[in-house]
Amino acid sequence: MMKIAAVLGMVALGTAACSDPYDPGQRALGGGLLGAGGGAAIGGLAGGGKGAAIGALGGGALGAGAGAVTTPQRPSYGY
Secondary structure (H helix, E strand, C coil), rough: CHHHHHHHHHHHHHHHHCCCCHHHHHHHHHHHHHHHHHHHHHHHHHHHHHHHHHHHHHHHHHHHHHHHHHHCCCCCCCH
């Protein structure tokens, strides 16, 4: 079990550097994943299994929207 966790951790760290902070699609995906996780946790605590599913859907939708909307402009250095 520890080997699986170690491999998953290394894969997660390796792919974390492969993102573009100025891409709205990637920001929406990241925001959706974070929102779904948070919504599932809060919904699970508040309403059990069905609440976790509802929280994950709502949190994922809000997180994806927030991630896409808050994408910063790519800096232009003039060269």
